[in-house]
Structure formats: structure tokens, C-alpha cells
Amino acid sequence: MNIGEAAARSGVSAKMIRHYESIGLVTATRRANGYRSYGPQDVAVLRFIRHARDLAFPLEDIRKLLALWRDRSRASGDVKRLAMDHVTALEAKAASLRAVADSLRHLAQHCAGDDRPDCPIIDELEGKSA
Missing domain, CATH: 1.20.5 (Single alpha-helices involved in coiled-coils or other helix-helix interfaces)
Structure with a gap:
């Protein structure tokens, strides 16, 4: 899906998705035409970030929480x-x-x-x- 669809499904604006990508919280694959492409797991990550931001976690803590979320042996x-x-x-x-x-x-x-x-x-x- 493109960035607009990912934004709609995650509740995170396209501008913030680009920001999160620029600081390494989210990674998008690039299509041949250079456009970003997102999958269901990317949307899950964006939702996770949105919920963490709703709880006012700072970005560095969100980075740690994402690492813990991904680590099933946490x-x-x-x-x-x-x-x-x-x-x-x-x-x-x-x-x-x-x-x-x-x-x-x-x-x-x-x-x-x-x-x-x-x-x-x-x-x-x-x-x-x-």
C-alpha cells in the first residue's frame, strides 16, 4: 500500500510517517518508481507508535518499546x-x-x-x- 493508505489505516499522518522513517522508527520498501510501499506489519508498527505517542512516550522510549515489542524473549x-x-x-x-x-x-x-x-x-x- 502507498503512504496515504498506510496513514489512513494506522491513524498516523503521511508527514509523520515520513518523519518516523527519517529517524529510523519505520522502514518502507521502495517501488521501482521510488514511491514508498508499506505492508500490514508496517501499519502495525505505525499503530504501535501512535498508541505510544498518545501516552506521551518520548521518541527514544518508543524506540526502546519497539525493540522490546519485537523481542519475543523480552x-x-x-x-x-x-x-x-x-x-x-x-x-x-x-x-x-x-x-x-x-x-x-x-x-x-x-x-x-x-x-x-x-x-x-x-x-x-x-x-x-x-
């Missing part, structure tokens, strides 16, 4: 370790985002929100409040 502990490391990173990022939201909320609460130009949000962005 230890599930290796997969679990990767997943739990990712959970830890997500929780740290969530805490960081909560802190940013709290800071911005605080600034917004101290902004009059009227017609005057004074604004603690702008002051913070300018570095005046430090």
Missing part, C-alpha cells in the same frame, strides 16, 4: 520499568505545570483587569517584579 519487567519511569516523568511535569498555573493565577488575581496600563502579568514577563 522480560515484561523491562517494559514495566520503562512505563514507570515515564509515569514518574509525567508526574514531575504535571507538578511543574501546576506550579506555573498557580503562579500565573496569582499574577492574574493581582491584575486589576481595567483600562489602566499597570499590569503585574506584563511586569513579570518584563522581569520587573523580580
Whole structure:
């Protein structure tokens, strides 16, 4: 199948398929005319990548997960370790985002929100409040 069909079947855009190919996550065979050709296993790989991206795994972890997926003698502990490391990173990022939201909320609460130009949000962005 061509890249458009692979994109439709996998839920991954043709642009992202090309990107994944350029970084070595996916390999396509080339027809005589130079067009990419994909088979059912390629679509399965693309779906795997899409699901991993839906769970916000970084590309390097997806590369590791693909290797584990392909290795039928893998230890599930290796997969679990990767997943739990990712959970830890997500929780740290969530805490960081909560802190940013709290800071911005605080600034917004101290902004009059009227017609005057004074604004603690702008002051913070300018570095005046430090």
C-alpha cells in the first residue's frame, strides 16, 4: 500500500510517517518508481507508535518499546520499568505545570483587569517584579 493508505489505516499522518522513517522508527520498501510501499506489519508498527505517542512516550522510549515489542524473549519487567519511569516523568511535569498555573493565577488575581496600563502579568514577563 502507498503512504496515504498506510496513514489512513494506522491513524498516523503521511508527514509523520515520513518523519518516523527519517529517524529510523519505520522502514518502507521502495517501488521501482521510488514511491514508498508499506505492508500490514508496517501499519502495525505505525499503530504501535501512535498508541505510544498518545501516552506521551518520548521518541527514544518508543524506540526502546519497539525493540522490546519485537523481542519475543523480552522480560515484561523491562517494559514495566520503562512505563514507570515515564509515569514518574509525567508526574514531575504535571507538578511543574501546576506550579506555573498557580503562579500565573496569582499574577492574574493581582491584575486589576481595567483600562489602566499597570499590569503585574506584563511586569513579570518584563522581569520587573523580580
